[in-house]
Amino acid sequence: MAERVNNFPPLPKLLRLKPCFYHNIEEEIPAPHQQLVRKVYILWMMYSGTLCMNVISCIAWWAGGGSAINFGLSLLWLLLSSPCSYTCWFRPLYKAFRADSSFNFMAFFFVFFLQCVLALIQTIGIPGWGTCGWMATVVFFSYNVGSAIVMLITTLLLTLVTVLMALVLVRVHRLYRGGGGSLERAQEEWSTGVWKSAPLRDTGFNTVAQGPSLPQYPAAVPSYPDDSKW
Template sequence: MTERTNNFPPLPKFLKVKPCFYQNIEEEIPTQHQRLVRRIFTLWIMYSVTLCLNVIGCIAWWAAGAHGSNFGYSLLWLIIFSPASYVCWFRTIYKAIRADSSFNFMAFFFIFFLQLVLAIIQCIGINNWGICGWIATMTFFRYNVAAATVMLLTTLLLTLVTVLMALVLIKVHRLYRGIGGSVTRAQEEWGAGTWKSAPAKGAPSIVDQTAQGHSLPEYPAAVPNYLDNRSW
């Protein structure tokens, strides 16, 4: 097997910092699930872009007379939650579908549910939290319409991302229930340590067998007799 070179995040070659992960959806993810994984990856990009726009919205918020702590917190949201969301829930579902791992599926459900709750709180927009949510945006329209309009763009995009997160959670849960996943199987993987490694390329998995309707081949119990028994 050829050694795989990490390719994500894509960084310029002149930097001493190298990519941390190997990501190849076409090679590692079963064909029937590649579309879902690409959509989840796009969702992560949308969430990261939303956090970037939130920084701009908080700058406008600050420039129009709001507290400067909102800008500082918005930078903190971007620096921490953009890479953390990739590592904690996108890589988790990526490994779950790649390796047909019930443990990683369960980890994804737990982490992604917390992410969804956090996104809902961000949509609410509590003041001085560094997020341009609905409460903060609608309240600030009374003071500065231009700044509140910039904040509203971030709020609308964050609301869209939150809705898409809920749909992804439902979609992945249906997929997991369809392949017969369970907490017991996840505990068995944890005890055996099989959740750490992916199956060999080309090996059938429960996800593939369920989607394609295939089962493992059956071999005859008796060994056939060959006509030519001469030594070779």
């Protein structure tokens, strides 16, 4: 098989910057879990889109008499949270299912729990935090109804994303525990350095010479419960 070329994020060829990751759910993720990983990827896109909408809402907030600080912070949330969320919690989940890595599962649980807490704070909408959550939106209805309606759209999106994130966290944790995963396995991977050797575990990309195929997963991959009903 030809060498894999990084394809994410998709960038114009005119730029000198090159994609940082290889992203191919159909090729790298075992078939029973492709649907779940794809849904989490869609959730990441929803969160990024909500942050974009939050910038627009903060502009309306500013135009209606709000502080310009919220607009500046909304841009900061978008520029930092969108790429960091992909790198810090989606990629660990992607690698965890790709190579049955308990270490990456634990990294996902830790970071994604913090992401859920952050999303909840953004949904609450503390004034001066740069997000149009419930507190900021409800209060602003008494100042400018038009701006508050635009802010309400972002508030509802943040609420939806937060609920979905909580459901994903519970779902993945049940799936991992049901497959025999544990903290001890993650500690063992850390102590032996197995978590760093993903290319060695994905031997299908290096040894298969004829035609496309899925990567060869370790023989010890647990049989995770079927998630097709989720």
